[in-house]
Amino acid sequence: MTTTQYRVIGSRPVRHDGADKVTGKAIYTADTKLPGMLAGFVLRSPHAHAKIISIDTSEAEATPGVHAILTNADFPNVENKIADLGEGSVNLSYLSANCMAQQKVLYRGHAVAAVAATDVHIAEEAARKIKVEYEVLDSVTWVLDAMEENAPLLHEDIVTDSMGEKADKPSNIPVHLHFEKGDAAAAFEEADGIVEREFKTATVHQGYIEPHAVVADYNEDGRLRIWTATQGSFTCRQQTAEILQIPLGNVLVTPCEIGGGFGGKITVYLEPTAALLSKKAGRPVRIAMTRADVFEASGPTPGSFMRVKIGAKNDGTLIAGEAWLAYDAGAYPGGMIGPGCMCVFSCYDIDHAIVDGYDVLLNKPKTSAYRAPGATQVAFATEQLVDEIAEKLGMCALEIREKNAVKEGSRRVDGPVYPPIGLVECLDALKQSEHWNTPLDGPHQGRGIAAGFWFGCGLKSSAACTVNSDGTINLMEGSTDIGGSRTSIAMQLAEVLGLEAEDINPQVGDTDTAGYTDVTGGSRVTFATGMAAYEAGRDLQQQMRTLAADLWDCSADDITIGEDGVFSGNGKAVGFKALAVELFAAGEHLVGRATVAPECPTNGFGAQIADVEVDPETGKVTVLRYTTIQDAGKAIHPSYVEGQLQGGTVQGIGWALNEEYFYRDDNTMANASFLDYRMPTMLDVPMIDTIIVETGNPEHPYGVRGVGETPIVPPPAALANAIYNATDTRMTELPMSPPKLWKAMQSEQASE
Amino acid sequence: MPASKKVHVTTTINGEDTDFLCEPRHSLLEVLRDNLGLTGSKEGCNNGNCGACTVMLNGRPVDSCLVLGAEVEGAEIETVEGIACSSNLHPVQECFLEGAALQCGICTPGFLVASKALLDKDPHASEETIRFDLSGNLCRCTGYDKIVRAVQAAGQKMATKV
Amino acid sequence: MPTVFIPAQLRELSGGTQSVELEAKNVREIVYQLDVMFPGFKDRICIDGNISPSLQVSIDSVMTSRGMIAKVQPHSEVHFIPAIGGG
Numbered sequence A: 001m002t003t004t005q006y007r008v009i010g011s012r013p014v015r016h017d018g019a020d021k022v023t024g025k026a027i028y029t030a031d032t033k034l035p036g037m038l039a040g041f042v043l044r045s046p047h048a049h050a051k052i053i054s055i056d057t058s059e060a061e062a063t064p065g066v067h068a069i070l071t072n073a074d075f076p077n078v079e080n081k082i083a084d085l086g087e088g089s090v091n092l093s094y095l096s097a098n099c100m101a102q103q104k105v106l107y108r109g110h111a112v113a114a115v116a117a118t119d120v121h122i123a124e125e126a127a128r129k130i131k132v133e134y135e136v137l138d139s140v141t142w143v144l145d146a147m148e149e150n151a152p153l154l155h156e157d158i159v160t161d162s163m164g165e166k167a168d169k170p171s172n173i174p175v176h177l178h179f180e181k182g183d184a185a186a187a188f189e190e191a192d193g194i195v196e197r198e199f200k201t202a203t204v205h206q207g208y209i210e211p212h213a214v215v216a217d218y219n220e221d222g223r224l225r226i227w228t229a230t231q232g233s234f235t236c237r238q239q240t241a242e243i244l245q246i247p248l249g250n251v252l253v254t255p256c257e258i259g260g261g262f263g264g265k266i267t268v269y270l271e272p273t274a275a276l277l278s279k280k281a282g283r284p285v286r287i288a289m290t291r292a293d294v295f296e297a298s299g300p301t302p303g304s305f306m307r308v309k310i311g312a313k314n315d316g317t318l319i320a321g322e323a324w325l326a327y328d329a330g331a332y333p334g335g336m337i338g339p340g341c342m343c344v345f346s347c348y349d350i351d352h353a354i355v356d357g358y359d360v361l362l363n364k365p366k367t368s369a370y371r372a373p374g375a376t377q378v379a380f381a382t383e384q385l386v387d388e389i390a391e392k393l394g395m396c397a398l399e400i401r402e403k404n405a406v407k408e409g410s411r412r413v414d415g416p417v418y419p420p421i422g423l424v425e426c427l428d429a430l431k432q433s434e435h436w437n438t439p440l441d442g443p444h445q446g447r448g449i450a451a452g453f454w455f456g457c458g459l460k461s462s463a464a465c466t467v468n469s470d471g472t473i474n475l476m477e478g479s480t481d482i483g484g485s486r487t488s489i490a491m492q493l494a495e496v497l498g499l500e501a502e503d504i505n506p507q508v509g510d511t512d513t514a515g516y517t518d519v520t521g522g523s524r525v526t527f528a529t530g531m532a533a534y535e536a537g538r539d540l541q542q543q544m545r546t547l548a549a550d551l552w553d554c555s556a557d558d559i560t561i562g563e564d565g566v567f568s569g570n571g572k573a574v575g576f577k578a579l580a581v582e583l584f585a586a587g588e589h590l591v592g593r594a595t596v597a598p599e600c601p602t603n604g605f606g607a608q609i610a611d612v613e614v615d616p617e618t619g620k621v622t623v624l625r626y627t628t629i630q631d632a633g634k635a636i637h638p639s640y641v642e643g644q645l646q647g648g649t650v651q652g653i654g655w656a657l658n659e660e661y662f663y664r665d666d667n668t669m670a671n672a673s674f675l676d677y678r679m680p681t682m683l684d685v686p687m688i689d690t691i692i693v694e695t696g697n698p699e700h701p702y703g704v705r706g707v708g709e710t711p712i713v714p715p716p717a718a719l720a721n722a723i724y725n726a727t728d729t730r731m732t733e734l735p736m737s738p739p740k741l742w743k744a745m746q747s748e749q750a751s752e
Numbered sequence B: 001m002p003a004s005k006k007v008h009v010t011t012t013i014n015g016e017d018t019d020f021l022c023e024p025r026h027s028l029l030e031v032l033r034d035n036l037g038l039t040g041s042k043e044g045c046n047n048g049n050c051g052a053c054t055v056m057l058n059g060r061p062v063d064s065c066l067v068l069g070a071e072v073e074g075a076e077i078e079t080v081e082g083i084a085c086s087s088n089l090h091p092v093q094e095c096f097l098e099g100a101a102l103q104c105g106i107c108t109p110g111f112l113v114a115s116k117a118l119l120d121k122d123p124h125a126s127e128e129t130i131r132f133d134l135s136g137n138l139c140r141c142t143g144y145d146k147i148v149r150a151v152q153a154a155g156q157k158m159a160t161k162v
Numbered sequence C: 001m002p003t004v005f006i007p008a009q010l011r012e013l014s015g016g017t018q019s020v021e022l023e024a025k026n027v028r029e030i031v032y033q034l035d036v037m038f039p040g041f042k043d044r045i046c047i048d049g050n051i052s053p054s055l056q057v058s059i060d061s062v063m064t065s066r067g068m069i070a071k072v073q074p075h076s077e078v079h080f081i082p083a084i085g086g087g
């Protein structure tokens, strides 16, 4: 446990961008208006899978008010080049074809053409006049069907890659992963109890309230300026430049305020299209997706099929695990199967395990990350099996988790060994919690628990701080602020320098201004960009020490810098601000800078408790009470840490109970609106209690771990366990919506 | 199809007499955002399911994406831009900030307008009332906990101020 | 000497051997030695002479982005694992 007393860290200042965001002044992408700006509209495929035979734009072109029309012919040919986008890599030809379909459309909503006009209604009307002739092909949207030998093939040129070994004929399975630790087959022989089940989860969407939007202005000198809703301005710049085949340095990306992302705003969808429209029209162009576009044509997160098995000794020791996982990739390779495989047993120290994972192409939009991508699905499976085997062995659900929880030195199924981590501490906090110790015994009520894990990454961040003549600081960083990160970063700088949070003026810079910074994602911003700000502060202090030595007529070595940021030497003791003012007056102006690239995962563990009541007549689940516990390492701004825990949890509750893509018989999505894709409203959830555990991350100066992702992992499992305890019915399919639960309860009763 | 003739509309927005021209098909949300530059009201769905576009129309909260611009002739409209008075934040804005009731902030304008409408009627609204009344406003970031608490806190502030 | 774990999918090349100890200062030296011991190893994990972008190298608890030039310590544990992103 960290015991250090901090002045700023752990306090709850009002965020720096707060007033702008409560008065409507904050500028999001769709609020951006440039002189002469046109509106763009993207025409999308009505079919799940079809060959594009021809596109006739003549009638659309003749529409008054239309300035430019774009089809796949306008997109440069990009080769099969793999680009490293900081957080994951991508094949550029797929990325480009996902922005504008080439020979085939691979899902309903796939872009086929775009129009720029003086107003969005004119653009839409004109786009509807574009005649696209399709040859409709057979399609597939269920992962196991897509794996069949005779399934409709999405890509003729994709063969299965098994860690570098290529299959000899094409299929819808671009990747097969396989992990082995110990000897699982032998261990299952030794097991006293074994449980095995099959699970299914539906495709779900991140559901950010702001639809994707972009403004592009292609200058006559070849310079392209982009204002956009992105989680990472630098990766947006790279993707756009590579797709358009223009020099990276010609592209300037300004990240506007962003209305949520959760992993879904990393890939580019609209930027290249808006840029090319702007180039053709010679005027800036804004495109915003409709909500239906967001559902049908951005990147939801994978649906899955999973078969998981675990074995234990009579004393509750888990000794063997086996998992067979198939995840939707969507229309292009690169789903979340890797982390799925690596997370299926990530909370438990199981000596013998074997995991197979398949990334599967099907006629859905290309999947994207969504908070702890790939981990929620497998937790739904494993965390239920752990409960089930505990019951079989006569143990309590908490006891078996405590007995098998991973700790420092435990080996993951993919090989690496954990450094110090906090799962045991989270389970302990759960055990001590008032919630756990308050009995729940109403009719049709049940309590469930589950644990969860996400890696949390480091990647690259930069920060620069300019000292003002009054000793306050302008902090320039490059992390899009989706949930108060300006403040959590500024607080770390304030702490190191001995300033208040309000003394720092944090700015999120564009790609010409800020130092290279990877995406706001992977739970990394407060950790890594915070670390960059801390280091920039240290850089400033070193410069000031050298300069103060002249001022104070002593050697720099004689000057010490205290925890409170006070410089002491030669009989003097001066705080940061006063010294900065003095130095400025003496002609010294200061800029501190730092770049960091921490490479150790921050390893975020959590545990949750759910209480539910199930209506036996309808199968409707009411969440009565919920507690989310997580190891934050050190909470910089506890309110925003709680907010991450609560927000992730409620997204997980939505995933568990309601959210799913419904497909019609022709494999097109039937519920592409917020009315029919039911995300939790205020009325659907209770208060979410939080317990922040702080075990301290040795890799960060203040002990920070990423917290953004883990909270979404346990809810479906915790709720499934609660539903089982309320109804004796095991739910193996997400969402556990009233019709599904009702049916399952009926068949449970029938089988009794 | 030629764009239909524009309609001239006279209205009051945030206490100021305002008139504008719009096409019959333009929603109030489009008029506010595109014609009048009041981009505080947000578009999350454009079909009445998220509440990000909530404004007050003659004293009642409405989804401005479901109202036509041409319909508001003679009406009084208040938007998020009109909630703060001169340089002071309204208690509901203060409490959202102090209570960290926003993360990305895209839902916030709609929540502020709807919350103020509720609290003007009933500053002591119970948690249940708040959850019922604001259930037309979606927030994907916060899990609602801190929003509910901020609305409760604002109600208390408003009640003691009077 | 650093311990290198052979990914399960490449154990067909190593005849089932799960890990080996070898003298090496960086990942490149490991990969080249493994390729001598288990012919074909390099082609399975490298593209154009670099670690395949779909993989990353884990050295002790660090997931390095330095690929072939990442340094290893005498007691390091080295793994080749799938690259992961995040939301």
Ligand code: FES
Residues within 6 Å of the ligand: B042, B043, B044, B045, B046, B047, B048, B049, B050, B051, B052, B053, B054, B063, B064, B065, B066
């Ligand atoms: S934009 Fe009006 S309700 Fe969503």
Ligand code: FES
Residues within 6 Å of the ligand: A209, A259, A260, B101, B102, B103, B104, B105, B106, B107, B108, B138, B139, B140, B141, B142
């Ligand atoms: S704060 Fe992001 S949607 Fe509410």
